[in-house]
Amino acid sequence: MTVLRLAFRNVLGAGLKTWLNVAVLSLAFVVIVWVQGFYDGVNQQALDAIIDIEYAGGQFWHEEYDKFDPLTLEQSHGKISPDVQKIIDDGNAIPILTTLGAIYPHGRMISLMIKGVKTDQDIIPLPSHVLENGNPNLIPALIGTRMAEAGEIEKGDVITMRWRDANGTFDATDVEIVEIMNTIAPSIDAGQIWIPIESLREAMQMPGEATVITVRKGFDVEIGEFGQFYFMLPEKLLEDMINVMKGRDIFWMIMYVLLSSLGLLAIFDTQMLAVFRRRKEMGMLMALGMTRKEIVGTFTLEGALQGLLSVVVAFAWGAPICYWTMTTGFRFGNLKEGGGFAIPTVVYPEYSPQLVFGTIFILMFFITLVSFLPVRRVVKLKPTDALRGRWS
8 A cells, every 4th residue: 555655646746747648648548549449440331331232141152153253254154043043032132143244435445244133122222223214225224433433424325235145145235324323332333334134134145044142131041952052141251351451450550559659658768767866765765664576566556557547538538539430420522442342431430348448458558567667677776875876
């Protein structure tokens, strides 16, 4: 109790020096939590967006399909098995047929993926119902804002679309852009055009075939005969994206170390100066009966108390800021994409208890450690030398 009381008195007696350390440490606390919360919020919203917009409750993939290899699209299609067709007929899944093709807006050629989808589906938030509109003599088509910007295409434009059918024969027809959708997910927008699946099946000479089949969110797929298809849960489909996000954690770790170092350096410098400037005080305490371990504990506790005080100050001014950003979010204008990920125009940070208390625990550990390191020499200090202001 004497050690704690003495350390507390010394911390408050240091005046401005203590509050400068507290200010730096509290700033490090708040910035670390805020940046990590922002980073977690972006990642979680990107994952949620991909699940809601593309993967829903999971997907059946054709055995030849590889989303990272467009050259496999010509082989990645097949007849739907009866078990999977029953799920589709019950309204719990939609087939999607995909192939490579090209469009020719304004005399330019743009290679893309042609995707066929049911116009009356409600499994994914794709405005496929607009594909029921338009000129009955033309195939209606839906594109996203990224595709529209890349091809300088506007709603109502009639453009030529070319593809190669199941027999390897090239064919072409005119399609009408009936809608340009605004979506945060590049996975259903960039380099893609959507048309009714029956129109694509007829053009490709692939009746009843599909490349992937998306299952309704919340629907449990039972084990069955899937034929040429195999089922994957959203967690499996997102593995590559999650691995990329983990790779980006290196950037966060660098930021964490830099921000932590600011506060830890302040504590370390304070303790180093205290050890050299308060040698006589140490000698007097030894002469009064305090052991060397108690003196080391006193100086270490002073640094830890500054850390605890900085946590209190950080909560006082940081909590309102974090709460405000968590409820109102950050608006990024027209920014919709980053590194191929879905990034919403408004990002809401996430501050989990694990993040907040984990950061406090880690920083408090290192604050206590850097408070202890400079005072290790006190163990070898002789009281007589300390009273003279000298080291042994």
